[in-house]
Amino acid sequence: MDMASRRQYFEILKARYHRAKKRDDKTAILNEYCENTKQNRKYAIQKFNCFLCMPPHKHKRAEVYGSKVIAALIRIWEIFDYSCGQRLKSQLEKETDRLREFKEIRISDKTADELKKISSATIDRKLNRQKGIMSVRVKHNKKQNPLFYQSIPIKTSHDQNRKDTGLYQMDFVEHCGNSAAGTYVYSMSCVNVTTGWWEGEAIMGAGQTRTVEGFREIEKRAALTITEIHVDNDKSFLNRHLKGHCDHKKISMSRSRRFKKNDNCFVEQKNLTHVRNIFGHMRYDTEQEQTIMTSLYRNELRLYKNFFQPIMSLKEKSRVKSKIKRKYSKPTTPFHKIMALKSTPEPLKQELQNIYDSLNPAELKRQIDKKIWKLFNLYEMKMGNTKSNPHKKQSVTVKTLGKVFRDSITHASVR
Numbered sequence: 488m489d490m491a492s493r494r495q496y497f498e499i500l501k502a503r504y505h506r507a508k509k510r511d512d513k514t515a516i517l518n519e520y521c522e523n524t525k526q527n528r529k530y531a532i533q534k535f536n537c538f539l540c541m542p543p544h545k546h547k548r549a550e551v552y553g554s555k556v557i558a559a560l561i562r563i564w565e566i567f568d569y570s571c572g573q574r575l576k577s578q579l580e581k582e583t584d585r586l587r588e589f590k591e592i593r594i595s596d597k598t599a600d601e602l603k604k605i606s607s608a609t610i611d612r613k614l615n616r617q618k619g620i621m622s623v624r625v626k627h628n629k630k631q632n633p634l635f636y637q638s639i640p641i642k643t644s645h646d647q648n649r650k651d652t653g654l655y656q657m658d659f660v661e662h663c664g665n666s667a668a669g670t671y672v673y674s675m676s677c678v679n680v681t682t683g684w685w686e687g688e689a690i691m692g693a694g695q696t697r698t699v700e701g702f703r704e705i706e707k708r709a710a711l712t713i714t715e716i717h718v719d720n721d722k723s724f725l726n727r728h729l730k731g732h733c734d735h736k737k738i739s740m741s742r743s744r745r746f747k748k749n750d751n752c753f754v755e756q757k758n759l760t761h762v763r764n765i766f767g768h769m770r771y772d773t774e775q776e777q778t779i780m781t782s783l784y785r786n787e788l789r790l791y792k793n794f795f796q797p798i799m800s801l802k803e804k805s806r807v808k809s810k811i812k813r814k815y816s817k818p819t820t821p822f823h824k825i826m827a828l829k830s831t832p833e834p835l836k837q838e839l840q841n842i843y844d845s846l847n848p849a850e851l852k853r854q855i856d857k858k859i860w861k862l863f864n865l866y867e868m869k870m871g872n873t874k875s876n877p878h879k880k881q882s883v884t885v886k887t888l889g890k891v892f893r894d895s896i897t898h899a900s901v902r
Contacts, residue, residue, distance in 0.1 A: 493524055497534070504535050556601045557613055559594050563602070564614055566591065566849045567795060572610035574797040577818040579603055582795070582848065591849040636725060642717060642741040643750050647680065652830060653714025654680045656754035657702075659693055659721060660762045664770025671772040672780060673723075674762050675701045677709070677716075678754045682824040683798045684710050685757050686789060689780035693723040699732050706736075708785070710793075710825055710839065715739045719751050761792055765859065769866055779862045783855065791851040794822045794843055 488496070500520050507513045517535070521528050552560075560579075563586065564570065567578050579602050586592050587599065594602075647654060660674040661667070675688045675698070686708050688701040706713055716733065718724035720742060733740050743750035765788065771780065797818035804813050822843055825831055 488524060496520075496523070501535055552601055552605060552609070552613070555594065555598050556605070559592055559598060559602060560605070560610065560613060561617060562592055564610075564617070566852055568791075568852070569617075570797065572607035572614070573799060573815075574818040575610055576605070576607045577797045578795070579605065586849065589847045589849065591847070635727070636720070636742065639725060639730070639740050639742050641744055643744065643747070644752060647717060647741070649680050651715065652679070652681045652711050652828065654717065655709070655713050655715070656680060656717045656751050657724065658719060658751060658754045658758060659723060660758050661693075662766060662769065662771040664768065666770070669772065671770055672777050674766070674780070674784075675705065676754050676757055676762060677702075677705045678757050679709070679711055679821070680717075680753050682711065682821045682828070683753070683800070684793055684821040684825065685761055687761065687784035689777050689784055691774070691777055693721075695723065695726040695728040698723050698726075699728050702729065702732070704785075708789070710821075710835070711831075713738055715741065717741045717743070717751060719743045719748075720745055761788070765855075766862075771862075771866070773865070773869065775865050776862060779858055779865070783858055787851050787854045787858070790842070790846060791848065791855060792821075794820060794846055795848040795851070796820060 497520070500516055504513055504516045507516065517528065517531055520526070521531055524531075526534075563579065563583070564575060566586070567575060567582075570578065583592075583599050583602050587594065655677050657675065657677045660676060662672045662674065664671075670692045673690050673693045675690060676685070677687070678685045686705045688704050690697045690701040714737075716738060718740070725742060730740060732738075748755050765783075766780065771777065797820050799815040799818050802814045802816045804811060806812075819827075822839060825839060826836055
């Protein structure tokens with residue numbers, strides 16, 4: 488008996504086998520099949536009962552969030568500067584209705600409710616194709632003057648009182664490009680350790696007197712009064728000009744250990760997200776470029792980062808065997824952190840609330856992009872690149888903005 492005949496014979500007996508109700512009838516059919524085909528009895532039993540052991544068909548889970556929700560999610564993600572899922576979730580809960588009032592997104596009430604309910608893991612999964620990764624490494628190696636440095640105490644990250652609302656960390660970001668020769672723009676970055684409130688200032692060169700002038704401008708705009716500043720071992724900070732100003736204003740100073748960036752970890756994080764991802768690694772050494780950077784630091788950029796960019800603070804850190812597990816607080820903007828502080832004066836809360844109510848995050852983002860493109864055009868003209876080249880324009884954007892433009896991906900319009 489060939490294979491085709493054996494298969495036909497098996498199909499006939501299988502129908503009889505499953506119609507049989509008595510055990511003896513099924514045994515007789517098995518004996519007949521094994522005798523005629525010479526197959527093993529255990530194999531024949533499995534063959535007759537194979538369909539009973541087959542796993543049930545798995546149905547694919549239906550999509551909970553449709554294309555309208557994903558399109559709106561991508562639009563809001565772009566408005567809030569490509570935040571991660573955990574940070575974006577808190578913004579969806581707070582800012583979705585405000586964006587609808589500003590007519591930045593046009594969605595139904597059902598879509599808005601779904602946006603508020605979506606989890607952070609689902610946000611990351613839905614935005615997986617739109618996300619880009621950029622790594623930036625900045626090296627600093629400055630000499631120090633031990634004679635003067637002895638008057639300024641060293642504080643590690645554990646020695647700093649993170650509950651002190653007047654503690655600020657400061658650092659410089661150099662915009663020198665590939666060469667440190669000559670004079671170029673420095674970004675003075677200052678962040679409040681407790682709330683994450685950030686301020687920036689662009690100065691031409693890192694001279695001691697210019698550093699003091701830049702610090703005075705930051706001091707005027709800081710939401711909470713500065714009572715202590717923590718700096719690294721840069722001689723631009725550790726000098727008698729800034730020390731004298733701090734002594735006059737009764738502001739205490741502390742410094743980090745050499746080559747220990749974790750002692751100044753809060754401002755180091757802001758150097759990447761608030762400075763490098765915006766201005767990149769280009770060389771800015773003209774007054775026009777400094778003017779645009781100063782305008783961003785004093786207006787749109789500080790408002791956008793402090794009022795609409797949530798941050799996650801480390802809540803608890805524990806070691807489980809060989810792994811360190813960290814728990815973070817709910818993502819909250821610096822503005823909301825200041826509003827939640829009991830020590831914040833009521834007039835300051837009212838002033839910040841009025842500013843928040845008057846701001847449109849999408850409009851701020853457009854103004855930031857507009858000024859950045861103006862800065863890039865100045866840079867291109869300075870470098871002698873007057874002809875428009877779309878491919879070159881895209882490569883400059885990737886290096887400077889820190890965002891990868893994906894022209895191949897078409898986002899659905901929700902406006």
